[in-house]
Amino acid sequence: MQIKDYTSVIIKGRIDSMTAGDFENKIMEILGGGVTKMLLDCSDLTYISSSGLRVFLVAQKKILATGGTLRICCLKPEIKDIFDISGFSIIFSIFSDVEKATSD
Amino acid sequence: MKRTITLSNRIDELTRISSFLKKCADQWGIPAPVTLSLNLVMEEAFTNVVQYAYSDNHDHDIDLIIKKKDKELEITLIDDGKQYDPTDEKEPDINLSANDRPIGGLGIFLIKKTMDNVSYYRKDNKNHLVMVKKV
Numbered sequence: 001m002q003i004k005d006y007t008s009v010i011i012k013g014r015i016d017s018m019t020a021g022d023f024e025n026k027i028m029e030i031l032g033g034g035v036t037k038m039l040l041d042c043s044d045l046t047y048i049s050s051s052g053l054r055v056f057l058v059a060q061k062k063i064l065a066t067g068g069t070l071r072i073c074c075l076k077p078e079i080k081d082i083f084d085i086s087g088f089s090i091i092f093s094i095f096s097d098v099e100k101a102t103s104d
Numbered sequence: 105m106k107r108t109i110t111l112s113n114r115i116d117e118l119t120r121i122s123s124f125l126k127k128c129a130d131q132w133g134i135p136a137p138v139t140l141s142l143n144l145v146m147e148e149a150f151t152n153v154v155q156y157a158y159s160d161n162h163d164h165d166i167d168l169i170i171k172k173k174d175k176e177l178e179i180t181l182i183d184d185g186k187q188y189d190p191t192d193e194k195e196p197d198i199n200l201s202a203n204d205r206p207i208g209g210l211g212i213f214l215i216k217k218t219m220d221n222v223s224y225y226r227k228d229n230k231n232h233l234v235m236v237k238k239v
Contacts, residue, residue, distance in 0.1 A: 007107055007215065016118055016144040016147055017115050017118060017147060017151045018115055018116060018118055018119075026155060047140065047144075049144055049147045049148060049151075049211075049214075050148055050211040050214055051151070053210055054208060054210070056203060057202065057207060058207060060202045061202055061203065064168075064202055064203060082144070082214070085198075085201060085206075085214065085217045085218070086210055086213070086214065087196075087197075087198025087200070090199070091200075091201060091202040091205060092202075094166055097108055
């Protein structure tokens with residue numbers, strides 16, 4: 001879904017060791033299509049493990065390497081906790097809602 | 105109170121781990137955020153064993169035990185893989201930028217940060233990882 005300049009990807013359910021591979025393939029496919037501004041909408045992300053965090057980091061590295069922008073929005077508090085513990089909150093631009101995330 | 109589940113060394117056993125945990129949580133009245141944390145540490149510990157503990161292609165039994173004590177929940181994972189003490193792992197530097205952050209190395213760290221105490225011992229040629237959360 002396109003929101004202003006951003007290609008918004010809605011993530012639903014669990015990203016664990018079983019699902020992270022599919023998630024990574026999907027994200028890489030989108031990035032491979034030339035997307036430089038991506039928003040990961042995590043409103044419906046209910047669980048994430050290190051396998052999922054890994055994919056977020058891989059995506060961030062790839063986008064930074066091409067001079068693009070990756071933003072994350074709408075993390076549930078329990079998921080935000082895991083981002084905080086991992087130090088991922090400082091390596092991603094995290095917004096509370098879609099509006100703020102796509103405002104510039 | 106104590107429950108045990110015996111798992112095979114396959115990643116798709118995570119589905120059984122989740123439903124096992126859910127059953128315990130429902131019966132023992134474990135709050136949802138704690139259950140989520142326990143699910144995370146169970147996945148990280150189990151995935152680590154499945155991916156790194158075995159160099160053969162055989163099936164192995166891995167025991168997952170959850171105990172509810174007065175003021176704590178104790179999770180123990182027992183595997184017959186090669187000797188490995190995850191509590192020895194160096195912690196990742198969480199202050200690095202995205203470019204400098206290495207991929208991986210977060211699983212054990214998440215276990216240590218999520219739980220109040222994590223200990224390891226080797227007994228009868230098996231690895232025992234004991235993870236305690238105060239409730």
